[in-house]
Amino acid sequence: MPTVSMTVNGKAVTGEVEARTLLVQFLRENLRLTGTHVGCDTSQCGACVVHIDGIAAKSCTMLALQCEGAKITTIEGLAEPGRPLHPMQEAFRENHGLQCGYCTPGMIMAALDIVRRKGNDLDEHTIREQLDGNICRCTGYHNIVKAIAAGAKAMAKGGAQQAAE
Amino acid sequence: MSATGIGAAVRRKEDFRFVTGTGQYTGDVVRPGETRAVFVRSPHARAKIKSIDASAARQMPGVLAVLTGADLANDKIGNLICGWMIHSKDGSPMKMAPHPALAANTVNHVGDAVAVVIAETLLQARDAAEKVKVDYEVLPAVSDPAKARSGPQIHDVAPNNVIYEWALGDAKATDAAFASAKHVTRLDIVNNRLVPNAIEPRAALAEYDAGTDQLTLWNTTQNPHVSRLVIAAFVGMAPEHKLRVIAPDVGGGFGSKIFIYPEEVVCLWAARKLRWPVKWVAERTESFLTDAHGRDHVTHAELALDEHGKILALRAKTIANLGAYMSTFSSSIPTYLYATLMSGQYDIPHIYCEVDAVYTNTVPVDAYRGAGRPEATFVVERLVEVAARQLGLEPAEIRKRNFIKTFPHQTPVIMAYDAGDYHASLKKAMELADVKGFGKRKREAARHGKLRGLGFSTYIEACGIAPSQAVGSLGAGVGLWESAEVRVNPTGSVEVLTGCHAHGQGHETTFAQLVAERLGIPFENVSVVHGDTDKVQFGMGTYGSRSGAVGMSAIVKALDKVEAKAKKVAAFMMEAAEGDIEFKDGQFTVAGTDKSVGWGDVALNAYIAHKFTGAQLEPGLKETSFYDPTNFTFPAGCHICEVEVDADTGKTEIVNWTAVDDFGTVINPMIVEGQVHGGIAQGVGQALLEGVVYDKDGQLITGSLMDYTMPRAHDLPSFHVGMTETKSPSNPLGIKGCGEAGAIAAPAAVINAITDAIGTENLAMPATANAVWKALQSAQPRQAA
Numbered sequence: 040m041p042t043v044s045m046t047v048n049g050k051a052v053t054g055e056v057e058a059r060t061l062l063v064q065f066l067r068e069n070l071r072l073t074g075t076h077v078g079c080d081t082s083q084c085g086a087c088v089v090h091i092d093g094i095a096a097k098s099c100t101m102l103a104l105q106c107e108g109a110k111i112t113t114i115e116g117l118a119e120p121g122r123p124l125h126p127m128q129e130a131f132r133e134n135h136g137l138q139c140g141y142c143t144p145g146m147i148m149a150a151l152d153i154v155r156r157k158g159n160d161l162d163e164h165t166i167r168e169q170l171d172g173n174i175c176r177c178t179g180y181h182n183i184v185k186a187i188a189a190g191a192k193a194m195a196k197g198g199a200q201q202a203a204e
Numbered sequence: 205m206s207a208t209g210i211g212a213a214v215r216r217k218e219d220f221r222f223v224t225g226t227g228q229y230t231g232d233v234v235r236p237g238e239t240r241a242v243f244v245r246s247p248h249a250r251a252k253i254k255s256i257d258a259s260a261a262r263q264m265p266g267v268l269a270v271l272t273g274a275d276l277a278n279d280k281i282g283n284l285i286c287g288w289m290i291h292s293k294d295g296s297p298m299k300m301a302p303h304p305a306l307a308a309n310t311v312n313h314v315g316d317a318v319a320v321v322i323a324e325t326l327l328q329a330r331d332a333a334e335k336v337k338v339d340y341e342v343l344p345a346v347s348d349p350a351k352a353r354s355g356p357q358i359h360d361v362a363p364n365n366v367i368y369e370w371a372l373g374d375a376k377a378t379d380a381a382f383a384s385a386k387h388v389t390r391l392d393i394v395n396n397r398l399v400p401n402a403i404e405p406r407a408a409l410a411e412y413d414a415g416t417d418q419l420t421l422w423n424t425t426q427n428p429h430v431s432r433l434v435i436a437a438f439v440g441m442a443p444e445h446k447l448r449v450i451a452p453d454v455g456g457g458f459g460s461k462i463f464i465y466p467e468e469v470v471c472l473w474a475a476r477k478l479r480w481p482v483k484w485v486a487e488r489t490e491s492f493l494t495d496a497h498g499r500d501h502v503t504h505a506e507l508a509l510d511e512h513g514k515i516l517a518l519r520a521k522t523i524a525n526l527g528a529y530m531s532t533f534s535s536s537i538p539t540y541l542y543a544t545l546m547s548g549q550y551d552i553p554h555i556y557c558e559v560d561a562v563y564t565n566t567v568p569v570d571a572y573r574g575a576g577r578p579e580a581t582f583v584v585e586r587l588v589e590v591a592a593r594q595l596g597l598e599p600a601e602i603r604k605r606n607f608i609k610t611f612p613h614q615t616p617v618i619m620a621y622d623a624g625d626y627h628a629s630l631k632k633a634m635e636l637a638d639v640k641g642f643g644k645r646k647r648e649a650a651r652h653g654k655l656r657g658l659g660f661s662t663y664i665e666a667c668g669i670a671p672s673q674a675v676g677s678l679g680a681g682v683g684l685w686e687s688a689e690v691r692v693n694p695t696g697s698v699e700v701l702t703g704c705h706a707h708g709q710g711h712e713t714t715f716a717q718l719v720a721e722r723l724g725i726p727f728e729n730v731s732v733v734h735g736d737t738d739k740v741q742f743g744m745g746t747y748g749s750r751s752g753a754v755g756m757s758a759i760v761k762a763l764d765k766v767e768a769k770a771k772k773v774a775a776f777m778m779e780a781a782e783g784d785i786e787f788k789d790g791q792f793t794v795a796g797t798d799k800s801v802g803w804g805d806v807a808l809n810a811y812i813a814h815k816f817t818g819a820q821l822e823p824g825l826k827e828t829s830f831y832d833p834t835n836f837t838f839p840a841g842c843h844i845c846e847v848e849v850d851a852d853t854g855k856t857e858i859v860n861w862t863a864v865d866d867f868g869t870v871i872n873p874m875i876v877e878g879q880v881h882g883g884i885a886q887g888v889g890q891a892l893l894e895g896v897v898y899d900k901d902g903q904l905i906t907g908s909l910m911d912y913t914m915p916r917a918h919d920l921p922s923f924h925v926g927m928t929e930t931k932s933p934s935n936p937l938g939i940k941g942c943g944e945a946g947a948i949a950a951p952a953a954v955i956n957a958i959t960d961a962i963g964t965e966n967l968a969m970p971a972t973a974n975a976v977w978k979a980l981q982s983a984q985p986r987q988a989a
Contacts, residue, residue, distance in 0.1 A: 057327060073232035074225015076455075078403040079488035083909035086403055114225035124223065132219040135874045138882065139708030140222025141404040141455025147223065163922065170917035174909070176403050176456050177708045179885030179946070180917040182878060 045106045047072070048116030056103045063087045065103035066113060074114040074144045078174070085173030088145040088152075089113045095152030097172070114144035127151055127190035136186030138177035149173050150187045159195035161188050209721030210937075213874035216713040218706075227453040230407040230424045235481040238409070239268055241471060242329040243484070244319040244336045245493065246311035249345035249565035249902020250358065253309060256319055257337040266328030268478055270336060271470070272319045273308030281305065281473055282440040284464055286530035287681035290368050290539050290561075298368040301359035301563070303529040305439075305466035305473075311340070312358055312528035313565050314904055315493025320470050322482055345565035345902035349525035350502050352562035358528065365563040367526055368535070372543040372617055373519075373556035381517035381554045385508035389591040395579045396969045397500035397525070397896040398889075399912060400572050402707075404455020405486035406495060410471035414479055420448045423468050426457040426705055427745020430682070432737050434464045434532070441472050451735040454707035458886070459571035460495045461707065462747050463532040467494070492907050497896060498572025500525040501538060501579050507587040513595050513602045517554040518546055520583055524561045527568035534570045535561065540618075540678050541576030541666070547615035548584035549626040549662050549840055550606040555616045565902040571747065573886055573947040574665070581663040585952035589660065590965055599660045599956070600639070603630060607662075618678075619666055621838045623930045629864040630662060633842035636924050637862035642846070655849040656859070657961025660842065661953035667941035668753030668837035668934070685832035686750065687743045688758035690719065690766050692825040694811040696804040697729040703743010704755035705735045708882075709943065710875045711751060717871055718756055718937075722763050724790025725803055741828065749941030752871065753837045757935040761829035769825060774806050776816040835934040839945055841865035843884070845953035849961045854977025856892060856958055862924045863949070868932040868940035876942045877925045883946020884923055889915040890947075891954035895970045913970075 044053045047070060054069040066072045066089070075098055078086035087099040090112040117125040127147050130136070137143040153161065153169045166184045175183060208214050221227045258270035284303045291297055307318050319336055323329035346355025352365040359365075382388060409422040419442050425431045428449040436444040454461060467484050475482040486494065505520040524538035543557035592602040607626045614620045634640075639658065646656040669675075672683030689701040700715050716730040733739055746755070771785040774792035778785075784795045793800040806825075809815055813823035846860040863880055870876050893913040897905040906912040931938025951969060959967050964979050 059327070067232075071234075072225070073228075076229070076404070077231070077485075078405065079909050081488065081908045081910045083914070084403055084488075114223075118224060124220075128223040131223050132215055135216070135878050137219060137222055138710070138878060139402070139404065139456040140218065140227050140453065141229065141402075143222050144225045167917040167920075174403060174914050174916060176401060176458070176886070176914070177882045178878060179881030179883075179923070180920055181881040181922050184917065184922065 041104060043103050043107050045109050045111055047111045048113060058104060060103045061099055062101040062103050062106055063098035066098060072113050072115050076141055076144060078141065083174060084142070085149060086142050086145040088148040088173070090148060090152070095149055114148060126193035130190030130193055131186045134182050134186035134189055136178065136183045142173060142175045146173050146175065146183060150190060153187065154191045154194055159191045161191045206721060208717055208727035210717060210869070210871050212717065212872065214713055214717055214727065214872055216710050217716065218710060218712050229404055229453045229455055230409060230422050231485045233409055233422050233452060235409065235411050238481045238483050239322050239324055239478065240326040240329045241474065241482050241484040242321050242333040243317040243467070244321065244333050244338065246314060246316045246318060246340070248311060248340055248342050249314050249347065250343040251311050251340035252343060253307060253311065253318055254339040254341050258319065261321060261332040261335040264328065264332040264335060266324035267321060267332045268324070268480065269322045269474065270319055271474060273304055273306035276304060276306045276473065277308050279473065280440070281469065282438060284466065284469070285434065285438050286535050287532055288536040289679040289681065290370055290535040292368045293371050298535055299362035299366065300530050301361050305469040313567055314902060315567060316528065317466055320474060322474055322478060347564050347566050347898040347900060347902040349500060349523045349562050349564055352564050358563045358565060362563055367530065367561040367563060369560050370539050371556065371558040374554060374616065375556045378517045378519050378554040378556035382506065382508045382519065385516050386511045387509045387595060389507040389587055389594055391505050391586055391590060391966060393503045393505060393583060393586060394968055395499045395501040395503070395582055396890060398498040398572055398894050399492055399896055400458045400460035400495055400498060401491065401914060402456030402458055402460060405488060405491050406461065406465065406467065407485040408468035408471040409481060409483040410468070410475035411481040412476040412479060418446050418448065419472055419476060420450065421468055421472055422450045422452060424454050424461050425449065425451045426454065426461045426707060426747055428705065428735055428737050429703060429742045430745055431464050431468070435469060435472065439469055441469065449737045451705050454705070457707040458573040459498070459575055459747055462745065463496055463570055465494065489908050492904060492912070493567060496531045496570035497527065497567050498569065499579060500569050503583055505583045505587055507591050509591055509595070513591070513597050513605050515550055515552050515606050518552055518587065519556045520546065522559045524559055525564050525566065525569055526561050527564060527566045529568045531568040531570035534568060536680065537571050537576040542580050544617045544619045545577050545580035545664065545666060546584060546617050548581065549608060549664050551608045552616065557617065566898055573883065574944045575748065577665040577944065577948045578887065578951060581661065581948050582952045585661045585663065586955065589956045600630060600634060603660070603662055619836065622835055622933050624838060624840050624866060625928065625930050626662060626840060628928045629840065629842045629866055632926055632928060633844050633862050633864040636864065636926055637844040637846065637860060639844065649848055653851050655851055655961040657847050657849065657957040659845045659953045659956025659960055661949045661956065662842045663949040664838055664840040665944060665948050666836040667749035667839055667944065668833055669748030669750045670836055671834060672832050682744070683832065684744055685830050686754040686758045687741050687828070687830045688755065688762045689741060689826065689828045690759065690762040692766060692807050692810070694808050696725065696807040698723065698725065699731050699733050700759060701733045701740045702755055702759065703740055704746045704751040706746060709746065709751060709879070710872065714871045714875060715756065715759060718759060719763065723803060749839070749943040752939040753932065753935050753941045754831060754833050756937055756939060757833065758829050758831035760936045761831050762827045765827035765829065766825060769827065770806050770810070772821055773810045774801055776821065777801050777806065777809055833934055837868065837932045837934055837940040839865060839867050839940040839942060841945060841949065843949040843953045845957040847957040847961055849958060849976060851980060854973040854980060856971065856976060858888065858921050861921055863946065864926040864928060865942065865945050866928045866930055866940065867942040868929060869938040870927065879942045880925050880946045881923055883944060884950045885915050885920055886947045887950020888920060888954060891951040891969050891971060893919065893970050
């Protein structure tokens with residue numbers, strides 16, 4: 040069985056995987072990082088979004104082997120245990136941007152990428168358009184949009200931990 | 205109102221784990237020695253199983269077993285059931301066909317499971333499942349409910365595929381009212397079939413402890429105790445006290461995770477056979493083929509009015525597609541959760557509603573957010589809107605002329621509405637939506653080639669399911685009360701054990717708000733325990749917008765008992781008479797004095813028990829209540845949808861959404877608004893985007909998220925949500941419930957708005973750009989006022 044090595048949330052990891060193992064399976068099953076979720080089988084729902092070398096990607100559509108040598112950040116990597124939450128995480132809580140929580144890790148990781156590409160001053164239209172790859176069934180998106188706008192602004196205020204290195 | 209009490213927009217306790225990815229959903233649970241299950245499913249809508257050859261599969265690496273329907277029957281595992289008896293008009297009982305967890309003789313829908321492969325890893329199980337050879341004799345199938353009666357007979361027990369022919373109301377009086385009516389509005393309506401698609405797929409993990417003969421099931425369920433009861437007593441898997449069901453974090457339900465499905469039954473059975481934990485997680489396409497679908501009604505509806513637009517009568521005939529088997533609550537959705545809401549917010553003297561439920565070779569249909577009430581609201585609100593246009597009345601005006609104004613109000617369809625003020629929500633919604641300015645906006649839009657339309661939906665629903673005797677008399681096999689246990693710890697913190705189970709509704713926060721305020725203790729000192737049949741006594745679960753009205757009422761009753769006992773303890777502590785003790789803001793005071801003790805002291809003393817003898821008072825401070833509501837609750841409101849249709853493309857943009865709902869007492873307005881948002885989104889999805897398509901051979905064409913259009917953020921606007929409040933008199937807190945309202949109100953508002961914009965009388969859902977464009981080609985768009 041092939042071996043793959045990568046850095047996940049700042050830690051070097053190695054694992055034996057079948058060639059067809061998806062990145063999301065490697066994260067969840069080999070590394071026991073179950074914060075990244077699987078919600079579909081056609082790459083629509085976005086529950087699996089992580090950052091690969093600083094860029095948002097759907098981990099259900101990447102093979103683990105494709106990530107040899109890459110730097111991966113998952114939802115678990117945004118805030119260290121016992122430390123304050125990332126401003127985007129805090130914004131989701133403050134604005135009730137989640138209900139069942141299942142799409143939430145993917146939403147937050149996607150939101151950080153929106154900030155990376157579109158900046159900290161996001162209008163409603165931009166956020167809604169940019170969330171095309173993330174489906175939520177619970178919230179109707181209203182509060183997710185509010186949360187992302189607020190989180191983006193809070194990140195600009197400094198002291199923000201960057202999700203991507 | 206305190207910062208964390210009733211009515212406060214307290215931020216949720218649940219959120220920390222969800223935003224950090226440390227929630228624990230069923231698929232995240234890992235048990236030592238865990239094996240993986242993959243089901244072999246029929247690719248045919250209807251077929252005889254001639255043989256199953258698993259010899260090749262069994263040889264493959266990692267495979268521990270391949271089990272079939274024959275094996276299940278040999279082990280005497282019982283069938284799944286529908287727990288609500290419905291009788292036809294002729295008195296005969298509904299025709300419930302056998303539903304084994306693995307088909308042994310015939311398969312009846314694409315996706316019907318015939319075998320299960322258990323292997324050490326998921327990939328090994330998948331590989332082996334592909335090698336299971338099933339020899340099918342394909343049979344003709346029927347997928348269209350309107351054609352079910354003349355299609356091939358699916359089940360021996362149901363000639364013409366008819367499950368029941370049911371009716372409610374007074375046919376003679378209704379027909380007489382129609383015969384003498386000055387005006388009759390007629391509509392043919394299809395309530396399109398939907399797939400719930402909670403983002404977390406269903407999953408089950410079963411484990412057997414041979415030493416204690418104990419089964420444990422982790423399951424994505426909205427009601428662990430009900431699942432346990434059905435699996436134990438009806439499926440006969442194990443005695444009830446030997447089965448533990450745990451619902452950990454559940455990622456959305458919307459009704460689809462109420463029912464007891466084949467997969468958890470098979471996992472339990474396999475785990476006990478193999479002596480290894482067995483885990484199954486649905487793939488999304490599998491969800492499309494196995495999660496109970498929603499809606500799927502074909503209706504002819506008529507409204508009789510006098511010349512002033514006063515409604516005289518309503519009648520409807522519905523064919524309800526229940527799919528290939530009767531799911532757990534399926535029979536009740538198009539009957540007692542549908543026809544009983546046909547009065548809407550209106551004073552309608554005569555109503556008659558007939559419902560024929562049929563089998564087809566499609567996925568079973570059962571409750572999905574709103575469960576019968578969106579179907580009813582769509583019928584009523586479309587009839588009223590079309591009648592208004594036909595009579596030249598404004599939508600608000602026809603409603604005002606027909607609103608119920610005095611309460612309680614007995615409808616002709618069982619429901620007795622207890623309290624409401626429909627005019628107040630209409631008025632507030634019209635203000636918030638700036639209906640006055642609509643004409644100007646419409647003319648402005650027309651200058652840019654856009655057609656603006658306005659659609660009203662004044663809905664009512666029956667929630668807070670439900671008074672047990674009432675539903676029992678209507679055929680329910682269980683009572684629909686709720687339980688709560690309030691456990692005070694010696695250090696004064698409190699655990700609330702509830703039979704409800706949140707899958708997004710925030711009970712860990714809202715229930716804590718209630719308890720913290722009542723006992724005068726910090727919000728942080730209250731935890732809510734739910735979802736484990738080993739920890740929580742029997743409860744009925746969360747659905748039907750019941751956790752506030754019924755679940756919280758049970759907590760209130762338990763809190764009453766806690767307060768009463770705590771006062772006794774305080775009386776002993778202060779050497780006063782029990783009747784002289786007052787409790788307020790966490791302090792127990794002897795009336796008329798300044799002698800008082802705090803909550804913390806009283807809690808500790810209850811357990812240390814030095815101030816009283818066992819004969820005087822039992823130590824401890826823990827009370828239980830089972831609360832049976834006295835009535836349904838009746839949330840109601842007015843939603844106004846403003847759309848802009850592009851005349852060239854048929855694309856609809858929702859430019860404004862206003863919702864004014866009356867939910868009675870609101871515990872946490874932030875959470876309640878979130879429920880409204882989510883419900884509206886699902887209703888808009890039904891109206892504009894979603895719809896299951898089967899071909900005539902029963903193949904599911906919309907079998908994945910690539911073909912079935914889920915609403916995304918750019919399909920929806922931000923919502924304007926307001927509330928009015930008339931408390932429900934049917935429970936101690938006055939709560940009506942809010943979880944389903946948006947899904948109930950929205951579809952009618954959208955279709956009313958688009959038909960207003962393009963000038964057609966009717967329009968099928970989903971009103972995709974293509975459908976609207978086609979309708980526009982033969983329509984006369986209405987001119988701006």
